[in-house]
Amino acid sequence: MTHQSPTGGLEFAAPAAATDSGAIRVLLADDQSLIRAGLRALISAEPGMEVVAEAGNGDAAVRIASEAHPDVILMDIRMPGVDGLEATRRIGADPRLQTVHVIILTTFEEDDYVFEAIRGGAAGFLVKDTEPAELLRAIRTVVAGESLLSPGATRSLVExxxxxxxxxxxxxxxxxxxxxxxxxxxxxxxxxxxxxxxxxxxxxxxxxxxxxxxxxxxxxxxxxxxxxxxxxxxxxxxxxxxx
CATH class of the missing domain: 1.10.10.10 (Winged helix-like DNA-binding domain superfamily/Winged helix DNA-binding domain)
Structure with missing residues (x-):
């Protein structure tokens, strides 16, 4: 089921019913429906993972996170209204969402935003042209409690x-x-x-x-x-x- 914003655009997709499969539950937060569709197809085809909801802006991402408690949120930074940076801050500040891991999807040109997102509670980031296998590995990595930086970028990002x-x-x-x-x-x-x-x-x-x-x-x-x-x-x- 989807909810529509006052302007007619997709605001968010209602959380899927909870399952007992033990699968890693993922929320997709991106204002581009094509990107969400691609991510959904990739993740849904991976054993042990499921997409439980989608959000087209940061406000919806925060609201759905509070309702669905996903294991991982793939969060775009640049979204209309409440952006991914502010959404990450709100999620990181909510003690009820301590087990929710946020992965920022971005480009290297947005490093300043990435730093602020990590301060706000993000587990790390991936560039949007990351290979599919690496994205799936990243989801498992943050669920295991590890921080996440794009392959080969750890040293430069820390510096x-x-x-x-x-x-x-x-x-x-x-x-x-x-x-x-x-x-x-x-x-x-x-x-x-x-x-x-x-x-x-x-x-x-x-x-x-x-x-x-x-x-x-x-x-x-x-x-x-x-x-x-x-x-x-x-x-x-x-x-x-x-x-």
Missing amino acids: AFAAHSKPSAMSPALDALTERERQVVALVAAGRTNQEIATDLFISPATTKTHVSRAMIKLGARDRAQLVVFAYESGLVRPGWTP
């Missing part, structure tokens, strides 16, 4: 994020972390995977994952992307820092 971050005094919030947890968070901010962190610190991947999880809990971070934000804005990591 750019550092350049956009304002200098900050060391945050008192750092006192909640152990010395090892600080080391791990700093390496997360440098774009290291759990396996790479384990190698750097001579610990097991399982121990690394435990440190990451504990740091997220202590800092109230939704995912690894939020740890990157914290690391730079707290002063734990400074622009130009390399591990």
Whole structure:
């Protein structure tokens, strides 16, 4: 069932009925119906995934997220009315939606918006010309609690994020972390995977994952992307820092 906006355009598609399949539930938020149709076809054909709703603007995306509680939202930044950036902020600020992961769909020319979206709670971003297999992998990645940056762009995005971050005094919030947890968070901010962190610190991947999880809990971070934000804005990591 679809709802129409006062202007006659598609406002949103009502959430699909909940299933017991355990499938990853995805909400599509884009003002272009052709893009939504392509994404729906791709995701619906993937075992273990389903599209539960569509939104043509940010306001509808927030409303449907509150009603349907999807696992993942594929969110375009540039939409009429409430854009994807503001929608992401609203979703990130809602404690009832802590388990909803937002993936921003954008282009590299919109990096400034991406930084703000990550601050607002997005798990990461993908460029719109991402290969279908990579998009599906990305959905599974954020559901598993990992942050998401387009392939090959992790290092450049982290450096750019550092350049956009304002200098900050060391945050008192750092006192909640152990010395090892600080080391791990700093390496997360440098774009290291759990396996790479384990190698750097001579610990097991399982121990690394435990440190990451504990740091997220202590800092109230939704995912690894939020740890990157914290690391730079707290002063734990400074622009130009390399591990």
